[in-house]
Amino acid sequence: MISIIIGTNRIDSKSRTIGDAVKKRLEQQGEECQILDLRGLPGALLHSEMYTEAGQHNAVAQLQDVYISPVEKFIFIVPEYNGSFPGILKLFLDAVSVRNYKSNFSGKKAFLIGLASGRLGNAVGLEHLTSVLNYVGTSIFPRRLYLPGIDSKVTEGELTHPADMDKLNNMVDAFIKY
Ligand SMILES: Cc1cc2nc3c(=O)[nH]c(=O)nc-3n(C[C@H](O)[C@H](O)[C@H](O)COP(=O)(O)O)c2cc1C
DSSP states (O other), X not given: OEEEEEOOOOTTOHHXXXXXXXXXXXXXXXXXEEEEEGGGSOGGGOSTTTTSGGGSOHHHXXXXXXXXXXXSXXXXXXXXXXXXXXXXXXXXXXXXXXXXXXXXXXXXXXXXXXXXXXXXXXXXXXXXXXXXXXXTXXXXXXXXXXXXXXXXXXETTEEOOHHHHHHHHHXXXXXXXX
């Protein structure tokens, strides 16, 4: 089982479009997968008690128990917001870290995909996320997919850039073997 984590809660995100393309490829290759779209997070998870196990929001606990704890491999789809990865993704990582810490990310594997309107495809944000995931014990797949200029590559909810689609499919296939 692979969890595909959509690293934003923005409505109609392009990250979700990329996540859907990743899911399609994984399924074509016979891999079981599931999408965790951070749109599903309740706003109420953000409160000052969230840093204790007892204060963890029920909805966060449920997502953690399905998409994080029992899963060994993750694919993060990460848009560039203000030169880094979105704050909602860090908030989610912090929110799950207060319970069952060791079974969340330690000893697991992740493949990172970055996208941005700009020219670097969130290269810097993927470095920041790599530091965070390394800190919690996750090994990062050495190949990363950068999708710069994303606005002209997604049309009506589809990735319509053949070269990037080929790269996406090739890297997903390689991550399955990683
Ligand atoms: C809050 C916010 C900050 C952004 N900051 C950047 C940025 O620093 N660099 C960039 O190239 N694009 C930036 N963008 C544009 C996004 O990279 C672009 O809209 C991309 O489609 C976002 O992914 P999403 O559709 O999954 O939200 C920003 C967008 C938002 C909403």
